[in-house]
Structure formats: C-alpha cells, structure tokens
Amino acid sequence: MNVILIRTDGGSRGNPGPAASGYVIEKDENVIASEGYPLGDTTNNVAEYTAVLRAFTWLASHRESIGDISGIDLRMDSLLVCQQLNGVYKITKPHLQEIYAQIQALMKQFQVPITIKHVYREENTKADWLVNLALDSKMTVSLQ
Numbered sequence: 001m002n003v004i005l006i007r008t009d010g011g012s013r014g015n016p017g018p019a020a021s022g023y024v025i026e027k028d029e030n031v032i033a034s035e036g037y038p039l040g041d042t043t044n045n046v047a048e049y050t051a052v053l054r055a056f057t058w059l060a061s062h063r064e065s066i067g068d069i070s071g072i073d074l075r076m077d078s079l080l081v082c083q084q085l086n087g088v089y090k091i092t093k094p095h096l097q098e099i100y101a102q103i104q105a106l107m108k109q110f111q112v113p114i115t116i117k118h119v120y121r122e123e124n125t126k127a128d129w130l131v132n133l134a135l136d137s138k139m140t141v142s143l144q
Contacts, residue, residue, distance in 0.1 A: 002027065003071040006055045007119075009127035010047025010078070013135060019047040022130030023055035024143065027066065033058050034143040036130025048078040049099040051127070052085070056106040063110075072107075072114045075124065082118040 005026040012019035022036035035054065039047055052074065059066070076082055083089040084100065091097050107114055121128055126143060133141045 002068050003073055004059065004066070004069055006052075006059070006072060006074045007124050007127040008048070008051035008055055008074065008076045009124055009131045010044060010049070010051045011128075011131045011135065012042060012044045012047055014041075016041050016043045018135060019044070020131045020134035021047045021051035021054060022127045022134060023051050023058070024126045024130070025055060025059060031126075031143055032066070033062070034126070034130060035140060036127075036132075036134035036142070037140040038134050038138050045078075045081065045093075045096060046099070047131075048076065048081040049096055049103070051131075052076070052081070053099055053103050053106070056103055060106050060109055069110060069112055071112050072110060074114065074116045075119045076116075077119055077121045077124045077128070079118045082116055085116045 007024045010021040019039040019042045020036060024031055025033040084091050091100050130141055
C-alpha cells in the first residue's frame, strides 16, 4: 500500500507570539519531505493550520514524482484542529475558515481516503522538533 503519512505541528510562544509550523511527510517509513519555518507573530491555531496547509501544498506540487498514493494519514497533536478538520467542531474565525478552505481544496485533488488523527506529542516528535528549531533559529529548517 502506498499510504503517505503526514505529521504536522505548530506552536507559538505567547498567543499570539513568535510562531512556527512544521511537517514531516513519510512514504514507506522514509522521510520524503520535512520543513520547519518561522511565521512571525501569530496564534497557535494559525501555526497548526499553516503546518497542514504547507504539507498538503508540498504533497500536491510533488505528486507526480511521488507515484501512486492509495491514502493519506494526517497526524497532529492539536486536538482542536484535528476535530475541526474532521468536521466535529465548527471553525468560527474567518481567517481560520480561509486556511481550512485551502486545505480542503488541496485534499480533494488526491481523491484517496484521508484520515485525520490526533496523537500525543510523544508520537509527533519530529514535527515538534522542527517547530522548536525554527522558533529558536528564526530560519527555515529540515530533517534532510
């Protein structure tokens, strides 16, 4: 099976405050893309949503080189964003609704099952590490 695993995280030091987002994309247990990047001052929720948006943007732009995809498994440690993306909770902030709409448009391009799952921080260490490294260095960073 060619399931893509995406792990995302976002964080801010203060809310709002200096923020960063990060993602790790794996295929066959190998990291094929990763990025942590500073966002300037914003909220934690914007950082979490931006991580998902950037991961799906990367995946969409590299789709041909990745080959066949039978599914996408998105994992994050933000229960709120996970529940919003799964349609359990409403998104009331217009700026988050805009990011959500962009994510949904990207997801529809794949026409494969997409699961969105909440995980604990201990299961999301690579994405969390990228966020903190980007916050500390104020630079875009990667695992590769």
